[in-house]
Amino acid sequence: MAERVEIMLTEEEVDSRIREIGEQISKDYAGRMVHLVCVLKGGSFFMTELAKRITVPVSLDFMSVSSYGGSTKSSGVVRIVKDLDEPLEGKDVLVVEDIVDSGRTLSYLLELLRDRGPASVKLCTLLDKPERRVVDVHVDYTGFEIPDEFVVGYGLDYDQRYRNLPYIGVVRFD
Numbered sequence: 001m002a003e004r005v006e007i008m009l010t011e012e013e014v015d016s017r018i019r020e021i022g023e024q025i026s027k028d029y030a031g032r033m034v035h036l037v038c039v040l041k042g043g044s045f046f047m048t049e050l051a052k053r054i055t056v057p058v059s060l061d062f063m064s065v066s067s068y069g070g071s072t073k074s075s076g077v078v079r080i081v082k083d084l085d086e087p088l089e090g091k092d093v094l095v096v097e098d099i100v101d102s103g104r105t106l107s108y109l110l111e112l113l114r115d116r117g118p119a120s121v122k123l124c125t126l127l128d129k130p131e132r133r134v135v136d137v138h139v140d141y142t143g144f145e146i147p148d149e150f151v152v153g154y155g156l157d158y159d160q161r162y163r164n165l166p167y168i169g170v171v172r173f174d
């Protein structure tokens with residue numbers, strides 16, 4: 001199917017917002033260390049840029065979950081594809097996600113991480129589509145609230161493509 005990508009948020013807008021969030025996180029975690037947990041693959045671009053803007057000590061870990069179902073919808077059934085390498089006990093965990101849509105993936109994931117005894121768990125997402133929420137999820141840091149459109153770029157894919165775009169775009173099918 002033919003599709004094109006229309007820019008929603010430019011590279012400059014995304015980069016400057018990531019700097020702001022990095023500053024805020026650095027203030028909020030002053031005197032502590034923050035353990036970033038990246039949700040692969042989508043969260044990886046955001047996480048590396050964000051980590052560069054955080055001035056308190058940072059450690060990183062990665063996990064991969066997959067929701068069964070079609071390419072543009074989350075089914076709510078979540079499977080751990082790759083678990084974290086490190087235990088979370090006593091750590092100040094900050095989960096870094098690309099987007100919160102229905103909230104199903106995150107609500108499952110946050111519960112699972114909280115069970116591992118961290119000192120705290122917070123959530124940072126580059127994008128949030130509040131209109132689409134089905135499960136209530138508390139987001140601590142949001143890059144941008146966006147309307148209900150299917151977006152790509154900055155880690156987000158359509159059928160595994162477009163993750164490498166340095167901006168956020170909307171996929172148009174026409």
Ligand code: IMP
Pocket residue numbers: 042067073074097098099100101102103104105106149150151152156157158
């Ligand atoms: P949720 O469980 O419905 O909140 O879905 C979260 C996951 O669905 C995200 O981590 C993305 O992988 C994917 N997703 C949701 N909306 C979009 C979108 O607009 N573009 C690309 N992926 C999306």
Ligand code: MG
Pocket residue numbers: 039040041042043097098099
């Ligand atoms: Mg994701």
